[in-house]
Every structure is written in C-alpha cells, then in structure tokens.
Amino acid sequence: MTACGAPVVTLRRGPFSRLLPADAADRTWLRRFVIRVLIATNMVLGLYYFAWRFSSSINWSAWPIALALLSAEVYSFMGSVFFGVSMWKLRVRGAAPLAPPGKSVDVFITCYNEPVEIVRQTVRHALAIRYAHETYVLDDGNLPAIRAMAAAEGVGYIVRSANWSGKQRHAKAGNLNNALFQTTGEFLVVLDADQLAHPAFLDNTLAYFDDAKVAFVQTSQPFYKVPDGDPFGSHAPLFYGPIQQSKDGWNAAFFCGSNAVLRREALMQLGLMYYGRELVRRVRRALRAAEGVLHAAEGRLGSIVDRLERERVHGALHTLHGAVRHARKELRAGTPVQMVTWDFQRAAEAVARSLVQADLAQIGAELAELDGLPGIESGRTTTDMSELLGDDDALAALTRRDASPLVAIGTVHSLLLAVDMDRADEAQPLMPLATISVTEDMATAMRLHSLGWTSIYHYEELAQGLAPEDLGTALQQRLRWAQGTLQVLLRENPLTLAGLSLGQRMMYLSTMWSYLSGFFTVIYLIAPVLFLTLHVSPIRAFSGEFYWHLFPFLLTNQVLFLVIGWGLSTWRGQQYSLALFPIWIRSVTSAVGNVCFGRGLGFAVTAKTRQEGRYLRMIRPQLAAMALLCFAAIVGLGRLAFGFTTDGVPILVNVGWACYNLVTLGVVLTAATYTPDESEVAADEPETAHLAAFVAQRRGRGASAA
Amino acid sequence: MDITFDSQHGGVMVARPVGRLDLLSAAEAKSRLLETGAGGHPRLVIDLAEVSFIDSTGLGALIGALKSARQHGGDLRLARPTDQAKRCSRSRHWTA
Numbered sequence: 146m147t148a149c150g151a152p153v154v155t156l157r158r159g160p161f162s163r164l165l166p167a168d169a170a171d172r173t174w175l176r177r178f179v180i181r182v183l184i185a186t187n188m189v190l191g192l193y194y195f196a197w198r199f200s201s202s203i204n205w206s207a208w209p210i211a212l213a214l215l216s217a218e219v220y221s222f223m224g225s226v227f228f229g230v231s232m233w234k235l236r237v238r239g240a241a242p243l244a245p246p247g248k249s250v251d252v253f254i255t256c257y258n259e260p261v262e263i264v265r266q267t268v269r270h271a272l273a274i275r276y277a278h279e280t281y282v283l284d285d286g287n288l289p290a291i292r293a294m295a296a297a298e299g300v301g302y303i304v305r306s307a308n309w310s311g312k313q314r315h316a317k318a319g320n321l322n323n324a325l326f327q328t329t330g331e332f333l334v335v336l337d338a339d340q341l342a343h344p345a346f347l348d349n350t351l352a353y354f355d356d357a358k359v360a361f362v363q364t365s366q367p368f369y370k371v372p373d374g375d376p377f378g379s380h381a382p383l384f385y386g387p388i389q390q391s392k393d394g395w396n397a398a399f400f401c402g403s404n405a406v407l408r409r410e411a412l413m414q415l416g417l418m419y420y421g422r423e424l425v426r427r428v429r430r431a432l433r434a435a436e437g438v439l440h441a442a443e444g445r446l447g448s449i450v451d452r453l454e455r456e457r458v459h460g461a462l463h464t465l466h467g468a469v470r471h472a473r474k475e476l477r478a479g480t481p482v483q484m485v486t487w488d489f490q491r492a493a494e495a496v497a498r499s500l501v502q503a504d505l506a507q508i509g510a511e512l513a514e515l516d517g518l519p520g521i522e523s524g525r526t527t528t529d530m531s532e533l534l535g536d537d538d539a540l541a542a543l544t545r546r547d548a549s550p551l552v553a554i555g556t557v558h559s560l561l562l563a564v565d566m567d568r569a570d571e572a573q574p575l576m577p578l579a580t581i582s583v584t585e586d587m588a589t590a591m592r593l594h595s596l597g598w599t600s601i602y603h604y605e606e607l608a609q610g611l612a613p614e615d616l617g618t619a620l621q622q623r624l625r626w627a628q629g630t631l632q633v634l635l636r637e638n639p640l641t642l643a644g645l646s647l648g649q650r651m652m653y654l655s656t657m658w659s660y661l662s663g664f665f666t667v668i669y670l671i672a673p674v675l676f677l678t679l680h681v682s683p684i685r686a687f688s689g690e691f692y693w694h695l696f697p698f699l700l701t702n703q704v705l706f707l708v709i710g711w712g713l714s715t716w717r718g719q720q721y722s723l724a725l726f727p728i729w730i731r732s733v734t735s736a737v738g739n740v741c742f743g744r745g746l747g748f749a750v751t752a753k754t755r756q757e758g759r760y761l762r763m764i765r766p767q768l769a770a771m772a773l774l775c776f777a778a779i780v781g782l783g784r785l786a787f788g789f790t791t792d793g794v795p796i797l798v799n800v801g802w803a804c805y806n807l808v809t810l811g812v813v814l815t816a817a818t819y820t821p822d823e824s825e826v827a828a829d830e831p832e833t834a835h836l837a838a839f840v841a842q843r844r845g846r847g848a849s850a851a
Numbered sequence: 852m853d854i855t856f857d858s859q860h861g862g863v864m865v866a867r868p869v870g871r872l873d874l875l876s877a878a879e880a881k882s883r884l885l886e887t888g889a890g891g892h893p894r895l896v897i898d899l900a901e902v903s904f905i906d907s908t909g910l911g912a913l914i915g916a917l918k919s920a921r922q923h924g925g926d927l928r929l930a931r932p933t934d935q936a937k938r939c940s941r942s943r944h945w946t947a
Contacts, residue, residue: 329874409874413907417940420914483917487926567918574918575911 173237176708183705184229190698191222197694202684214672214683217665224662225702227655232709234394234648235387241603244351250278250406251330255320256338257285261294263611264338268298270608271336276347279330285320303327309572317402318578318585325412325577333412337403339611341369346607350406353601360411360598361590363389364404364605368612375714376816377619378721379612382713389602395648397594398602399656402586403610411598415589416577418596424566425482427534431564432473432489434534435557437544439466442553449550458504458550461496465554468492486565493558500554508555530563531570581636583746584629591633591653595644616760616816620728623721627660627732628739628746635740662722663729670726670770670806673799677781680790687795720812727766760817767813774803774810852876854883864892865930869901872909881912884927885919893925900931905939 166172198218204211252271256264264282271280281301284291295302303324305314315322321335332354336342350362365385392398400407443462449455472489476482497505533539543556568574579588590600613619639645639653675681684691706715738744761768778800785796853869864887872880888895897913899905917927932940 326878329878331874410907413874413911417907417910417914483926565918565921566914567921574914 177235180232180708183701183708184233187701187705188229190701194694194698204682204685207681207683210672210675210681211683213668217668220665224658227658230651231391231655235391236394237390241349242352244276244348245355248332248351249330250332250334250347251328252278252280252334253283253324254336254338255283255317256291259338261290264291265294267336267338267341268300270341273344274342274346275344283320283324312572315580318580321578322576331409332406333409334406335403336608337610340403340608342608349605349607350603354408358599359601360593361400361405361407362601362603363398363400364603364607366401366404367606367609369609371612372819372821375717376819377613378717381718383710383715383718386713387709390604392652393602395652396599397649397652398600400586400590404608411593412577415592416575420575428482428486428564429476430534431560432469434540434543435469435560438553438556439469441544442550445550461499461554462550465493465496465557483566489561493561496554497558504551508551511549511552530559534563582629582632583625587630588633591639594649595642597644614821616763620763623725624728624732627729628736630657630660631732631736632740635736660729660732663726666723666726673802674773674777676799677777687798720809723809724767724813764813764817767810771807771810774807778803852880854880856887863894863896865896865898867898867901870903872902872905874906874908877908877912881915884916888916888920888923893920893923895920895927896930898930899933899936902936905936910940
C-alpha cells in the first residue's frame with residue numbers, strides 16, 4: 146500500500162536512468178513522445194508488411210490455411226492498431242488533490258456467499274477509511290451470520306426489499322440498485338466482499354468530483370495472497386496500468402465493479418433516462434400487439450351467432466381499435482407517453498363499461514382457461530403481460546390466439562395495464578446500474594459515457610482483493626468477464642450508441658475485439674503444425690522478402706510493448722491471452738447464444754477461497770495443442786535431419802514458432818498443477834494474521850466457499 | 852421537507868413541496884405522496900413552484916408516486932416547474 150497521494154508505479158531505476166531527464170514531468174513527456182513515434186512507425190511498417198503479404202505471398206494452392214492465417218494476421222494487426230490508438234493518449238494523472246470536506250459518502254460492501262471472516266475483514270478496513278462515511282453490507286445471500294457480523298461491527302445491513310420477491314434478481318447490479326433506494330449518500334464506494342480498503346481511499350479520490358461532470362473514479366484492483374510466480378495471472382498490471390490510463394486519456398476509463406467511487410446523481414439520471422426510453426419502447430410494442438389482436442378479433446366476429454350481440458361487440462372493438470390507432474399516432478408525434486397511456490386507458494375503460502356483465506364473466510372464464518401461453522394465469526396477468534412485452538414470439542402468439550373477440554378486448558386492456566408507467570416484471574422501475582449483462586459495470590460505464598459524463602482512472606492501489614487460488618476459479622472469472630463484455634457489445638453496440646465520442650467507441654470496441662482472439666489463436670497454433678508435418682505452407686516462400694517485411698514490423702511491435710510495459714511484468718498476461726483460447730471461443734459462442742437465442746450463460750459467482758478438484762481436465766484443449774506442437778516439432782526436425790527436405794531455415798523458423806506457442810501455452814499447465822505452499826500465505830498478507838490461519842485451515846480441509 | 856396538501860374539486864389533491872427535493876428528502880417525500888395516493892386521492896398534482904432544487908433522485912421519487920397513483924386508478928401531474936426542474940428532467944416524456 147502506498148502513502149497518501151503517492152502513485153504506485155514509478156520508473157524503475159535501471160541502466161537507462163542516467164540517460165533520462167531528471168524532472169518527472171519531462172520523463173513523462175519523453176516517454177509519451179517515444180511511444181507515439183513507435184506507434185506511428187509500427188503502423189507504417191505494418192502496412193508495408195501487409196501490402197506485400199496481400200499481393201505476393203499467398204499460397205493459393207493451400208488456400209484454406211493461407212487465407213485463414215492471413216485473416217488471423219489482419220485480426221492481430223487491427224488489435225495492434227487499437228492498442229496504438231489507445232496508447233496515443235496515455236494519460237498519467239499523478240497524485241490527486243486532497244478531498245474537500247463535508248461530502249456524504251456511502252461505502253457499499255457487496256457479498257453473496259463469501260465466508261463471514263472474509264467479509265468481516267473487509268468491513269473493518271472499510272470502517273477504517275478516514276473520510277467520514279456510512280458503511281453498509283449488501284448481503285444478497287441474506288445470511289444470518291452476515292447479519293450478526295454487521296450488527297457486531299456496527300455497520301448498516303441491507304437486503305433486497307420485498308419488491309424483489311418473484312422478480313429477476315439481476316445479481317450484483319440488482320443488489321446495488323436495491324441499496325441505492327435505501328441510502329442517501331451523495332457518493333458511493335463499491336467494494337467487493339474481499340476488497341480491503343486503504344484508509345486514504347476517499348481522501349485520494351473525492352477531489353476529482355469537484356468537476357461536476359465526473360460520474361465515477363476507478364482505482365486499481367491489485368491482489369494479495371497471490372501465489373509465487375502468479376500462475377493464475379491474477380495481477381493485471383497492463384490493464385490496471387497503461388491500458389486504463391490510455392482509456393482515461395480518451396475519457397473512456399472503465400468502471401470495473403469494485404474499488405471505485407460513483408456519484409449518485411449520475412446513476413439516478415441514468416436510471417431515469419433508461420426508464421423513460423424503455424417505457425416508450427414497451428408502450429410502442431404493446432400498442433402494436435394490441436392492434437394485431439384487435440384486427441384478428443374483428444375477423445372472428447362471424448363466430449358470434451346472435452346479431453345484437455355481434456353488433457355490440459363490433460362496436461366495442463371498433464372503438465377500441467380507434468383508440469389504439471390514435472395512441473400510436475400520438476406517440477409517433479412525440480406526445481409524452483404519460484398522456485398517451487392515460488388517454489388510452491380512459492378509452493379502454495369506457496369500452497369496458499359498455500360491455501354487459503355476461504360478457505365480462507365470459508372474458509374471465511376464457512382467460513382462466515388459457516394454456517399454451519407461458520405463465521398466463523388470471524391472477525397474475527399484469528406481471529406476465531409485462532414479461533410478454535419483452536418477448537417477440539409470445540406477443541405474436543397472443544395475436545394468433547384463437548379466442549373470442551370479447552377476450553381480445555380483455556387482452557388489450559391487460560396489455561396496456563402492464564405497461565402503465567411501470568415495469569411490472571421488474572422489482573423497481575428505476576434500475577440505475579445496467580442489468581443487460583453480467584458485467585454490469587462495463588455496461589453502466591458505457592451508458593454514462595453516452596450521456597456525457599466523464600470518468601477518471603486513478604492509478605493507485607487503494608484496495609486489495611483475494612486472488613483466485615485454483616484454476617477452476619480463475620477460469621470461471623475470466624469466462625464471466627469475457628461473456629459480459631460480449632453481451633454488452635451485442636446488446637448495446639458501442640459503434641452505434643448515441644452520445645459516445647469516436648475515441649470512446651474505439652476504446653470499447655478494442656476491448657471487445659480482443660476477446661475474439663480465441664478463434665485466431667487456433668489458426669496460429671495449427672499453421673506451424675501443418676507446415677512441419679505435412680509441408681503445407683500458407684505462404685509462397687519463407688524467403689528473404691518475407692523476413693524483411695515481417696521482422697521490422699514485429700520488432701517495433703515488441704519494442705512498443707516493452708516501452709509501454711516498462712517496469713511491469715506483462716508476460717503472464719500475454720501468456721493467458723493466448724493460452725485461454727477455449728475460454729474466449731466459448732465466451733463468444735455462449736454470449737451469442739444468450740443474446741440472440743436466449744440461452745442461459747451458465748456461470749456461478751466466483752469463489753473467494755480455493756476449490757479443490759481435478760484441473761487437468763479443464764485444460765484438455767491446451768494439452769492436446771501442446772502435444773500436437775511437440776509432435777510437429779519433432780517431425781519437422783526429423784525430416785530435416787534425415788534429409789527429406791532441404792528447407793532448413795523455414796523448418797527452423799516454424800519449429801521456433803511452435804516452441805513459442807508451447808512456452809505460452811505452458812502457463813495453464815503450471816496453473817493446473819499448482820498446489821499451494823503453506824509458507825507463502827504469511828509472506829504476502831497485510832496485517833491479517835488470523836485470516837491467514839483461517840484460510841490455511843480451510844485449504845487443508847479442502848473446503849469450498851461456505 | 853415540508854409538503855402542504857390541498858384538496859381541490861374533482862377529487863384532485865394538490866401537493867406543494869417546499870425546499871429541496873433531492874437525495875436527502877426524496878425518500879420522505881415519496882412515502883408521503885404514496886400515502887396520499889393510497890389514502891383515497893390517487894389524482895395528484897405536484898406544484899413545483901416552491902421547490903428550490905430537484906435532482907434525479909427527487910424525480911425518481913416522483914416516478915414512484917406516479918406508478919402508485921396509476922395503480923390506484925389515478926395519475927400524477929407536475930405543475931409550475933421551475934427552470935431548474937425543467938433542465939433536470941430534460942427531454943423525458945413527462946407532462947408539465
């Protein structure tokens with residue numbers, strides 16, 4: 146932990162120190178200048194390489210692998226373009242000014258099923274934050290033990306209100322949305338159950354909010370109890386360093402779900418805006434469905450035998466249909482939706498009054514008999530109708546239903562009641578934190594940006610969390626982040642979301658782009674294998690021309706990365722980027738399945754304590770790839786050694802490529818076979834001796850999270 | 852915060868909040884409006900002339916009251932919004 150105000154990362158005093166200017170501001174300027182030169186050079190060399198690649202290098206006789214590899218390279222180049230563009234505006238903020246006094250702050254600690262002792266430590270650290278604040282535990286698990294702990298420590302305790310029973314929970318977003326309406330602080334701090342806050346947390350961040358446009362300040366998310374060598378890649382020094390700093394430069398710093406301070410007004414405004422938009426959308430859908438229902442009903446008037454009754458029903462349908470048409474017209478003309486729904490409901494009521502008692506009894510009886518429409522029972526109509534409005538197929542089924550014209554009137558009335566300035570299918574109409582994705586944080590940040598709010602990335606470690614201690618947990622966490630990010634892309638495309646600046650669009654897109662890497666990694670793994678075993682070459686010749694075009698580009702790429710990551714250990718991050726290709730692929734397919742086809746995502750809350758289990762099973766694809774690469778390298782070298790081929794240099798280059806892949810993939814093997822060493826535990830932790838003992842005891846028992 | 856209630860003809864209740872309708876007073880204001888709505892006066896008019904400041908939390912409270920009013924067969928309208936109130940609610944689909 147750092148002293149108040151001092152940023153964590155300073156340039157390491159290495160062999161180049163004497164060459165660098167003494168002044169910190171000058172050093173920052175120089176670094177940025179060098180980075181920009183490298184970015185520009187890298188871009189030019191990349192284009193030079195690809196110009197040649199497209200025109201002269203494709204081996205058409207092996208076109209599947211040739212084109213596949215080319216597409217993978219283009220993908221990677223686009224990735225490096227995004228990287229370069231972000232880094233162009235790398236923003237080093239330095240120390241924050243001291244916080245202004247007198248602001249009201251709520252500190253929220255979200256928990257679900259973490260062990261009580263872990264949450265207790267978090268509570269104690271939160272209480273120790275110097276700036277005056279209220280502390281609350283948001284217990285989504287509603288556990289008596291947590292409630293008792295909160296009472297014992299003297300902090301607030303919040304559970305879901307009664308409104309939430311029977312409604313969608315929306316996980317952490319729902320938890321926070323619920324708490325927002327039970328508290329009143331102007332600012333809120335969000336901490337996960339395991340994040341131990343530094344006493345200076347608010348002192349170092351609140352001053353940023355003097356700028357009225359700032360919606361949130363995000364800080365670093367470092368971990369403690371990270372195993373030696375960080376086999377699980379928990380530290381993300383590149384992301385919580387230069388990457389967030391560069392996004393910050395483009396005013397697109399992400400909210401990461403914890404270790405951040407948010408402005409209540411920004412969240413509430415967001416809730417109101419989206420409530421309004423969603424309401425209009427739903428009223429529009431309801432009216433359209435109503436028109437369909439009525440139209441179909443008019444066609445079935447012939448089923449009524451009695452002439453007088455038929456005329457009466459016809460009259461009622463006609464009036465109602467006119468009211469629907471009028472409402473749709475008004476809505477299109479921009480009349481406030483409150484007026485539209487009010488006027489329509491008065492008309493619908495008038496029609497209902499014109500029906501005689503016998504008609505109403507019949508409507509009731511028919512509605513009660515309905516099956517085939519999911520969940521429609523007469524007593525729960527409003528909530529179910531409200532849920533229907535989100536479901537295109539169900540709405541269409543409503544129209545096609547072979548019910549009597551009278552029932553149509555009842556249906557239309559129910560549809561409009563379901564909308565009625567409310568979200569009957571949700572626990573509360575206002576949901577400030579976005580619920581469209583499991584990474585509610587990123588979606589919320591994007592929406593805030595689109596409304597013109599500013600975000601700040603404060604590069605300081607002001608809270609530390611528990612790192613995953615087993616491969617299963619680590620993989621699950623990464624899958625969740627990947628799925629959530631892609632969900633946001635598919636549901637609210639940053640390229641088209643109104644209100645974002647070009648820079649912001651690019652920043653969001655670049656993160657999403659990186660998750661597509663899984664598919665292309667497979668190509669990068671297969672290509673050397675194909676060459677070494679089957680002599681199938683994706684390019685015409687591994688000639689001098691190839692090397693002259695590729696190597697300068699690769700070189701500047703690596704130098705750029707080196708300069709940006711100076712002083713940070715980024716190798717683990719690079720390894721995991723490549724090695725987790727099955728996770729990235731699965732995240733894309735499951736996110737598409739979820740958003741486009743409504744399938745569940747199938748993930749669980751990330752455990753905060755070690756889960757025992759067999760991990761080699763989880764990395765079967767990587768093990769298969771590694772075996773294949775070894776085999777291919779041996780075959781390739783064998784062919785060279787026994788004189789079956791004279792392509793010495795290409796074989797060696799491909800063997801080198803295969804070896805690089807092996808070393809990169811090797812990280813998952815290390816992670817899977819990792820067993821904790823008891824002596825590590827004490828070394829890493831900040832002042833929590835009895836917590837160490839507790840966790841060690843749990844590890845020994847092989848217990849999973851309580 | 853102070854809210855005076857004034858019954859008008861036609862079963863309409865006029866509520867006049869005085870002072871700030873913001874994150875500190877919103878919850879209380881909302882529950883008082885809900886009581887009125889549930890207590891047989893679902894047709895509410897909120898006179899905003901003496902609201903010195905309203906923020907998004909305050910507007911949120913009004914939405915809660917609107918929802919309840921509708922549930923009881925009534926409605927909620929805003930009257931005499933100040934410039935600040937208009938700016939705060941911007942282009943939302945409200946009636947003023």
